[in-house]
Amino acid sequence: MSTERDFLRKLEKAKTEDEKTWLTTKRLIDSLSEDMRTLVYSAAIPHWFDAKTLRALHPELSRKIRWLYPKLQKLSFVEPFEGRGHNIHELTRRLILDYLWKKQRRSYRSKSQVLANFYHDSARLAQKKIARKIKELGSRKDKKKFRREIQQWAKKNPEIVNAASSDFQIEYVYHLVIAQPKEGANYFQKMGWRWHDKFDYSFAELNGLIDSVGEHIVANRVKGRIVGWEKYFRGLLYFYRIENVNAAACFSDVIRTSFPDRRLNADVRYRLGNVHKRLSELPKALACYEEALPLYRAINNKLGEANCIRSIGDVHLRLSELPEARARYEEALLIYRTINSKLGEANCISSLGDVHLRLSELPEARARYEEALPIYRAINNKLSEAKCISSLGDVHLRLNEFDQAINAYKKAVELDPENFRRWYTLGEVYRDEDIWQDAIEAFNNAISLNKQPAYIWVKLGNVYRDHNLIEKAINAYETASNLDSKISEPHFELGHLYLRSQKYEEALDNFQKAIDLEPNEPYYRNHFGYTQFKLNKFEEALLAFDKAIEINPENGEFHYSRIRALRALDRNDEANKEIEITKSLIQKNDYYNQACFELICGNIDAALLLLGEAIKKRPRTKIWARHDPDFESIRNDPRFKELVGK
Amino acid sequence: MAREIPVDREEELEIFKTMLSGKNEERILLIEAQSGMGKTILLGEFDHSKPKRIAFAKIDFKGGGTSIAELFYRLRDKLGREIKFPNLDKELKGILNPTIDIKSNMMLGKNQIDAYLSSRDDQEREMRLSALTDALFKDLRNLGKVLIIFDTFEKSDGSIKKWLADSFLSRVQNSPNTFVVIGGQEVPEDNLEWDCIRRPLKGIPHNHWQKYAESQGIIIHIEYVRACCDIYSGHPLKIKNYLDGYSLRGGKA
Numbered sequence: 001m002s003t004e005r006d007f008l009r010k011l012e013k014a015k016t017e018d019e020k021t022w023l024t025t026k027r028l029i030d031s032l033s034e035d036m037r038t039l040v041y042s043a044a045i046p047h048w049f050d051a052k053t054l055r056a057l058h059p060e061l062s063r064k065i066r067w068l069y070p071k072l073q074k075l076s077f078v079e080p081f082e083g084r085g086h087n088i089h090e091l092t093r094r095l096i097l098d099y100l101w102k103k104q105r106r107s108y109r110s111k112s113q114v115l116a117n118f119y120h121d122s123a124r125l126a127q128k129k130i131a132r133k134i135k136e137l138g139s140r141k142d143k144k145k146f147r148r149e150i151q152q153w154a155k156k157n158p159e160i161v162n163a164a165s166s167d168f169q170i171e172y173v174y175h176l177v178i179a180q181p182k183e184g185a186n187y188f189q190k191m192g193w194r195w196h197d198k199f200d201y202s203f204a205e206l207n208g209l210i211d212s213v214g215e216h217i218v219a220n221r222v223k224g225r226i227v228g229w230e231k232y233f234r235g236l237l238y239f240y241r242i243e244n245v246n247a248a249a250c251f252s253d254v255i256r257t258s259f260p261d262r263r264l265n266a267d268v269r270y271r272l273g274n275v276h277k278r279l280s281e282l283p284k285a286l287a288c289y290e291e292a293l294p295l296y297r298a299i300n301n302k303l304g305e306a307n308c309i310r311s312i313g314d315v316h317l318r319l320s321e322l323p324e325a326r327a328r329y330e331e332a333l334l335i336y337r338t339i340n341s342k343l344g345e346a347n348c349i350s351s352l353g354d355v356h357l358r359l360s361e362l363p364e365a366r367a368r369y370e371e372a373l374p375i376y377r378a379i380n381n382k383l384s385e386a387k388c389i390s391s392l393g394d395v396h397l398r399l400n401e402f403d404q405a406i407n408a409y410k411k412a413v414e415l416d417p418e419n420f421r422r423w424y425t426l427g428e429v430y431r432d433e434d435i436w437q438d439a440i441e442a443f444n445n446a447i448s449l450n451k452q453p454a455y456i457w458v459k460l461g462n463v464y465r466d467h468n469l470i471e472k473a474i475n476a477y478e479t480a481s482n483l484d485s486k487i488s489e490p491h492f493e494l495g496h497l498y499l500r501s502q503k504y505e506e507a508l509d510n511f512q513k514a515i516d517l518e519p520n521e522p523y524y525r526n527h528f529g530y531t532q533f534k535l536n537k538f539e540e541a542l543l544a545f546d547k548a549i550e551i552n553p554e555n556g557e558f559h560y561s562r563i564r565a566l567r568a569l570d571r572n573d574e575a576n577k578e579i580e581i582t583k584s585l586i587q588k589n590d591y592y593n594q595a596c597f598e599l600i601c602g603n604i605d606a607a608l609l610l611l612g613e614a615i616k617k618r619p620r621t622k623i624w625a626r627h628d629p630d631f632e633s634i635r636n637d638p639r640f641k642e643l644v645g646k
Numbered sequence: 647m648a649r650e651i652p653v654d655r656e657e658e659l660e661i662f663k664t665m666l667s668g669k670n671e672e673r674i675l676l677i678e679a680q681s682g683m684g685k686t687i688l689l690g691e692f693d694h695s696k697p698k699r700i701a702f703a704k705i706d707f708k709g710g711g712t713s714i715a716e717l718f719y720r721l722r723d724k725l726g727r728e729i730k731f732p733n734l735d736k737e738l739k740g741i742l743n744p745t746i747d748i749k750s751n752m753m754l755g756k757n758q759i760d761a762y763l764s765s766r767d768d769q770e771r772e773m774r775l776s777a778l779t780d781a782l783f784k785d786l787r788n789l790g791k792v793l794i795i796f797d798t799f800e801k802s803d804g805s806i807k808k809w810l811a812d813s814f815l816s817r818v819q820n821s822p823n824t825f826v827v828i829g830g831q832e833v834p835e836d837n838l839e840w841d842c843i844r845r846p847l848k849g850i851p852h853n854h855w856q857k858y859a860e861s862q863g864i865i866i867h868i869e870y871v872r873a874c875c876d877i878y879s880g881h882p883l884k885i886k887n888y889l890d891g892y893s894l895r896g897g898k899a
Contacts, residue, residue: 028891076886208711
């Protein structure tokens with residue numbers, strides 16, 4: 001009994017909790033028979049085990065496994081593992097692995113090699129069996145029957161299905177990095193990329209792989225570049241989950257540690273650049289790309305180099321540094337062509353089109369998009385093709401080629417019908433062209449694909465409002481406001497709707513809400529003022545117009561509103577001065593506001609002529625004009641009615 | 647084998663039973679404790695003590711690498727196959743024209759869900775997940791009483807953690823017949839959208855271990871049991887290892 005007291009005393013004196021726990025665990029394992037002890041140590045190496053795994057690890061005990069395995073299951077630290085067999089409890093397993101790593105490293109490595117082979121061979125065999133079965137059933141014409149039969153077969157053969165799953169491949173890598181660290185690191189990187197590029201967006205397999213290898217990293221069993229790659233992939237997963245801070249932390253950590261892997265060092269800088277770009281930290285993004293670029297060049301990684309240059313171009317484009325953006329895209333384009341990267345080539349050409357579009361070089365933009373299109377078609381990249389056609393639509397729109405624009409947007413929707421943005425753009429152009437029923441359908445299609453963006457509801461509400469579907473418009477604006485209580489547009493549009501319906505108090509209330517959310521938006525002030533004006537509160541109206549002018553003194557519309565208020569207050573001298581200011585501010589090609597201005601100066605004929613020009617330029621203008629309070633004085637003029645329709 | 651290990655978790659079992667009887671307002675039970683405290687065994691006890699006529703699913707994230715699609719598949723599979731999930735199936739069929747790659751995945755239903763949730767657009771993925779979750783809960787509400795147990799929550803991946811803590815539990819709050827238990831070294835944090843009973847597991851006192859030793863025929867002085875219990879603060883796995891080791895070394899009747 002004194003021995004027991006000694007043992008308890010030893011436990012008490014143990015410095016760490018792990019040490020305390022291991023003393024008891026080790027004593028329990030040492031008390032087992034030699035065969036059982038051997039099995040416990042080996043069973044701790046994989047994440048789960050069954051009789052097959054144990055036989056692979058200990059062929060010499062093959063016959064005994066039949067009764068040793070059930071005995072093993074009775075140990076307190078062994079628990080069932082659903083669908084796989086059993087596992088050593090996490091806490092005990094961690095301590096056993098630490099022990100093996102410190103005291104029996106060679107044996108640990110050789111057992112890991114056995115397990116790597118076991119999982120590799122099991123996975124390959126299972127995949128072969130599945131392929132054979134599919135081939136056998138594949139001749140069936142009835143697809144439903146085929147699916148049913150394969151499903152039944154899978155249910156009857158769970159072991160095969162299990163072994164073909166990614167879990168076995170993950171387990172293979174997990175053991176390989178211990179058995180053959182160099183080869184394991186290479187394979188980890190290869191599998192990481194394979195699962196990264198799978199486009200299933202859950203990245204569950206990549207996540208499983210890095211968590212699994214991460215165990216070895218935490219326990220200091222693997223070192224070197226694999227640690228960097230693990231953190232790199234982890235950073236990528238954070239990036240895809242829009243956890244930018246965590247992503248940046250992982251990438252920065254890899255950069256700080258400076259692992260002896262030139263590809264990793266280039267890639268990680270490029271990815272950190274992407275995080276900064278997403279966060280609109282453009283100078284930081286640029287710095288990262290510029291650091292990555294010479295590293296890609298040093299290892300002659302042309303694709304990395306081209307991607308990096310193109311990203312630099314993207315940053316310049318975002319910074320409106322258009323000549324720099326163009327130069328970078330052209331530089332990247334040459335490399336993509338050299339390495340025959342068709343996607344990169346088409347993307348670059350399309351981006352060059354974006355530069356031209358921003359520079360209003362419309363024929364050049366059109367030429368670029370038309371150059372990119374056949375490449376996207378050749379590589380069957382329908383999504384990029386749709387985006388490119390949509391950009392061509394933008395060019396047509398800018399050239400006032402409305403029919404071509406609509407055709408382009410329709411084609412983009414055909415190619416990419418599950419992208420709500422394509423439907424939204426089509427809805428926008430239909431609305432512009434006052435093809436309002438199609439606009440409603442397009443916006444509704446966008447909403448059926450993605451209910452979240454409040455701005456689509458606002459646009460839908462605008463179409464309803466423009467066509468006097470008041471209840472539906474109110475409903476759409478309220479939905480938008482419920483979806484995103486921080487945005488001001490639904491309140492502004494509701495205010496506008498009530499203003500039109502001459503429900504001035506409701507209008508004021510909504511304009512005030514819009515102002516509360518966005519105090520520096522001068523249009524909200526202007527409309528607030530106009531509503532006050534309609535309520536004959538001219539002083540309050542003038543205050544609101546003054547505020548709008550204070551926010552944006554260069555906008556003629558607000559001065560125009562001020563004229564109206566000053567006149568109502570009989571402050572005609574000030575109003576006349578304001579007319580001069582307004583005249584200088586309204587742009588020559590802004591026919592609509594010129595028409596408003598001429599009207600306030602009493603020039604009805606000139607006003608109607610200019611309004612006609614404005615409507616020719618943009619047909620939807622007539623909808624606005626129908627309800628615009630600025631035209632109230634000529635609303636009953638037959639010429640006005642003819643211009644704006646009913 | 648798990649049921650042979652002693653569990654002095656009467657209070658937790660009582661909480662669980664009261665929750666299932668509908669006497670509590672809360673229908674979400676969170677069991678949090680460090681490794682080896684007996685969470686999995688307790689969740690196994692919940693499984694054994696649940697009423698017979700209740701739809702039941704238990705999902706253990708122990709292996710890691712579970713995707714949301716796989717989770718949906720497993721829930722549907724365990725709760726009664728697709729016949730009982732008309733809304734979920736309708737939602738999947740509504741948007742899909744699936745090109746199912748059987749070679750890469752033998753879980754055919756999962757593959758269908760994978761395809762549904764695989765959109766390149768973040769917002770669209772979120773929206774589809776939300777629609778699929780709504781459909782799942784519409785079906786769950788028609789199943790009568792449902793109990794779902796999730797174990798080893800800490801091993802689930804980030805997107806599942808987020809989905810469970812936000813979308814899933816907030817819908818449980820509005821599904822009067824759905825009961826959920828989540829166990830793990832970490833569990834979802836408090837959220838205004840749902841109420842829960844949060845139960846951290848404590849160590850088990852020495853008198854219970856004394857009884858356990860007797861029931862196993864282990865002859866051991868109470869002083870040793872008490873000392874071991876103090877050293878390990880009642881930690882079940884560690885004490886069990888100690889007693890089993892003691893027993894194997896000859897301390898047996």
